[in-house]
Amino acid sequence: MKLPEEYYLSEDVVKLAKDLLGKVLFTNVNGNISGGTIVETEAYFGIKDKASHAYGGRRTNRTETMYAKGGIAYVYLCYGVHNLFNVVSATINDPHAILIRAIEPLIGKEIMEDRRNMPYTKAAISSGPGSAAKALGIDRSFNAKYLTGDDVWIEDHQITFHDEEIATTPRVGIAYAEEHALLPLRFFVKDNKYVSKPNKI
DNA sequence: AAACGGATTGGCT
C-alpha cells in the first residue's frame, strides 16, 4: 500500500507527476494521522529547468535536498509564509521534484479542519500548495524526510485516472522561467473542486 | 551582517 522507494527513482518526472494523481499523501504529526488524495501536481525537471531552484546546477543548503536520491520530501518556505511540499525523485545528483499543489481530504478530516479553521467541504481547505501542506500539518521540519518512513508517506489506493480525466496546463507562478514558463507540466484532476485556480484548461 | 525576493494566499470590491 505504501509506495516503495523504487517508485520514486524514475527518471521520468513528468510521468511520475501524472501518476501521483489519485495517490494518497499521509502525515503523522504527534500521532495525528491525516491524509488526502493528490489531485494536482507540477513537475520540475532539475538543472535544465529555469523554473527550478536547482536550475543551472545551483547547490545551496536549501536546494541540496533535491540532489539526494528520490523518495524524500523537499519542503521550503515561500513568500516567508507558506511551506510548500515536494516529492524528490530520480537518482542522486539529478534534482527532480514534484510539487503537490492540492489534495482532497480523505482521512483525519477533523484534524485538517482544526489546522485550517474551516470545514473540509470548503475547497480552500487544501487547494493550492500552501494550503494543502498546512492542512496536512507539513512544515519545514518535514524537509528531507524519507517518504518510506512513518512521518510522511504516500499510499496507492488503486485510484487511477484516465488521460481524459486529467488536465494538463502550464505551471503556476513561474512567469520568470522564460521559455520554460509555458511547458505543460502541471497536471490536475478535471472537475475536482479542490484543484487550485486557475482550474480550467 | 544585511539585503533580497518569492512553486502564494485570502481579503476585498
Place this chain on the structure above:
DNA sequence: GCCAATCCGTTTC
C-alpha cells in the same frame, strides 16, 4: 476577479 500583504529563510557581501 483583482491586488496587495508579508516576512523570514536564503543568499550574498
